[in-house]
Amino acid sequence: xxxxxxxxxxxxxxxxxxxxxxxxxxxxxxxxxxxxxxxxxxxxxxxxxxxxxxxxxxxxxxxxxxxxxxxxxxxxxxxxxxxxxxxxxxxxxxxxxxxxxxxxxxxxxxxxxxxxxxxxxxxxxxxxxxxxxxxxxxxxxxxxxxxxxxxxxxxxxxxxxxxxxxxxxxxxxxxxxxxxxxxxxxxxxxxxxxxxxxxxxxxxxxxxxxxxxxxxxxxxxxxxxxxxxxxxxxxxxxxxxxxxxxxxxxxxxxxxxxxxxxxxxxxxxxxxxxxxxxxxxxxxxxxxxxxxxxxxxxxxxxxxxxxxxxxxxxxxxxxxxxxxxxxxxxxxx
Amino acid sequence: xxxxxxxxxxxxxxxxxxxxxxxxxxxxxxxxxxxxxxxxxxxxxxxxxxxxxxxxxxxxxxxxxxxxxxxxxxxxxxxxxxxxxxxxxxxxxxxxxxxxxxxxxxxxxxxxxxxxxxxxxxxxxxxxxxxxxxxxxxxxxxxxxxxxxxxxxxxxxxxxxxxxxxxxxxxxxxxxxxxxxxxxxxxxxxxxxxxxxxxxxxxxxxxxxxxxxxxxxxxxxxxxxxxxxxxxxxxxxxxxxxxxxxxxxxxxxxxxxxxxxxxxxxxxxxxxxxxxxxxxxxxxxxxxxxxxxxxxxxxxxxxxxxxxxxxxxxxxxxxxxxxxxxx
Numbered sequence: 202x203x204x205x206x207x208x209x210x211x212x213x214x215x216x217x218x219x220x221x222x223x224x225x226x227x228x229x230x231x232x233x234x235x236x237x238x239x240x241x242x243x244x245x246x247x248x249x250x251x252x253x254x255x256x257x258x259x260x261x262x263x264x265x266x267x268x269x270x271x272x273x274x275x276x277x278x279x280x281x282x283x284x285x286x287x288x289x290x291x292x293x294x295x296x297x298x299x300x301x302x303x304x305x306x307x308x309x310x311x312x313x314x315x316x317x318x319x320x321x322x323x324x325x326x327x328x329x330x331x332x333x334x335x336x337x338x339x340x341x342x343x344x345x346x347x348x349x350x351x352x353x354x355x356x357x358x359x360x361x362x363x364x365x366x367x368x369x370x371x372x373x374x375x376x377x378x379x380x381x382x383x384x385x386x387x388x389x390x391x392x393x394x395x396x397x398x399x400x401x402x403x404x405x406x407x408x409x410x411x412x413x414x415x416x417x418x419x420x421x422x423x424x425x426x427x428x429x430x431x432x433x434x435x436x437x438x439x440x441x442x443x444x445x446x447x448x449x450x451x452x453x454x455x456x457x458x459x460x461x462x463x464x465x466x467x468x469x470x471x472x473x474x475x476x477x478x479x480x481x482x483x484x485x486x487x488x489x490x491x492x493x494x495x496x497x498x499x500x501x502x503x504x505x506x507x508x509x510x511x512x513x514x515x516x517x518x519x520x521x522x523x524x525x526x527x528x529x530x531x532x533x534x
Numbered sequence: 535x536x537x538x539x540x541x542x543x544x545x546x547x548x549x550x551x552x553x554x555x556x557x558x559x560x561x562x563x564x565x566x567x568x569x570x571x572x573x574x575x576x577x578x579x580x581x582x583x584x585x586x587x588x589x590x591x592x593x594x595x596x597x598x599x600x601x602x603x604x605x606x607x608x609x610x611x612x613x614x615x616x617x618x619x620x621x622x623x624x625x626x627x628x629x630x631x632x633x634x635x636x637x638x639x640x641x642x643x644x645x646x647x648x649x650x651x652x653x654x655x656x657x658x659x660x661x662x663x664x665x666x667x668x669x670x671x672x673x674x675x676x677x678x679x680x681x682x683x684x685x686x687x688x689x690x691x692x693x694x695x696x697x698x699x700x701x702x703x704x705x706x707x708x709x710x711x712x713x714x715x716x717x718x719x720x721x722x723x724x725x726x727x728x729x730x731x732x733x734x735x736x737x738x739x740x741x742x743x744x745x746x747x748x749x750x751x752x753x754x755x756x757x758x759x760x761x762x763x764x765x766x767x768x769x770x771x772x773x774x775x776x777x778x779x780x781x782x783x784x785x786x787x788x789x790x791x792x793x794x795x796x797x798x799x800x801x802x803x804x805x806x807x808x809x810x811x812x813x814x815x816x817x818x819x820x821x822x823x824x825x826x827x828x829x830x831x832x833x834x835x836x837x838x839x840x841x842x843x844x845x846x847x848x849x850x851x852x853x854x855x856x857x858x859x860x861x
Binding site: 229239247248250251254257258307308312314326332335336338341342346347349350351370383386415416419444445450479483486494501 | 543548551552553556557562565566569572573635638641643647657659660662664665666667669671672673675676677715718719722746749752769772776778779787813819820829836837840841843844845848
């Protein structure tokens, strides 16, 4: 704004900006002053709320989080002392994140590459883009219940646990992880697409003039240059997966411990049920069955620590670009 | 096999492979609508459009279905209005609270915040958007609800409500406040991005006409990004409608329809939303076909509203592209 009032008038030293009419707060009308005050109040309120949440959870976390909680397995118990730690939910969160990202990352990167680099016919490209947008806008609970309908299908039985009578239940790490990939897809896709669009056209032209094919350009030029974008998107996707509750509650069976299904080691865990940190918090909250608020606070603190760390990581990776936009892939669309 | 992968790919094969991957999200969305609609069909077939209407308590209606492994047409009886009403009420109040907060704080972040404050604000907004909903729910249920119960509800209100419904502190008003807190950062991020995308020359034009910064913001920038504001509200609304876990934890978990005519007390009464009804009945998805079909019907409504809202947001933002204002 200073450039408006401070017109340069010759000389090497720019003149001090002349104060225009209304540039002093004292000349503002009362209504405007109140709006300005309200804007400050709203902005600072967000800071205070975020600070309060982090501080409160930190106090509770330090109060209740003990190292042995991290390595003890949970137990069904009536007292808070007897209910063990949350090793299994922690492993469940890690496993879900791994499965979800393993599916979402290649899918999102391929989709973004096709849209930006090929993208013909145009109508199809637009359809793909808007369907990612629809996925981004769909509530997680709807995605969860959709996953249940899919994995209940008889022929997908080998991928999930089944009831004692042989009925396919459709609840397993594979089922939950597959649906988690839908949650992580939009931020990954948007980050990659925006990164690809930001690569200057002359880099592609240089590669083509050296006789490279499109796919070789993608592999040798484009993918290396959008790596930070993919990393940002992946971090956001991970923080979404970690924070999701509905899919875990509906699709992972919500059993406290990892319960394998079948005999094959490793695969039996993927087919089996379990819980994650979020569903552990939910289970121990007043709405769940565990009702152990101390355990809930401890697990929630761990969860918040993960989210804060991932958030910080996004800021680090984003680096210089972080000042550009705030929403970006964060909210996808 | 490995050799086939290692050899340089032809462009045509690469395009086909990438295109096939790109089709998957489309197929996913189509499958989502199809699967949910098929599962929801029985309840609509048996109830007709009166399914959406009022009549009776949803909780008891769902409870009656649980014991029926082979439901007849009569067992599908359900009137979902209390849930719809609860969803709309909570979302509506949350949006009314969130919109002005989001507008004011976006203006603050983009136009007025000193550089140091702005550098803090951006991670703060990101963090608030990233906090898991179960954590908001936990804080709402364990910290805010007891506070409301102890300090805001009077003993006479509890006594006068005792016959209708128990006032525990968890209720519509509290849920709406927490929900507003959850959707405000989304709106702030979208609105402040649009606001900072307004061409500087427009601001300078306003300043040249002699208005001060706030007036210029309100009259020029905010007016220019009106479509982005509506679009941000639509997206936030989609988030709010589908919020399950937090609402289940904080809203009191009873399909009770608060009567707004009673005045502010109604905000202390419990309610239940479509999404939270799904999560609280998730154990009955097996073995009780009527409950299952009803829950899928709730999901179908949520899915349709989410699709409609994102399409609306897209259409509303179209005119912004004409001026190359990023939205």
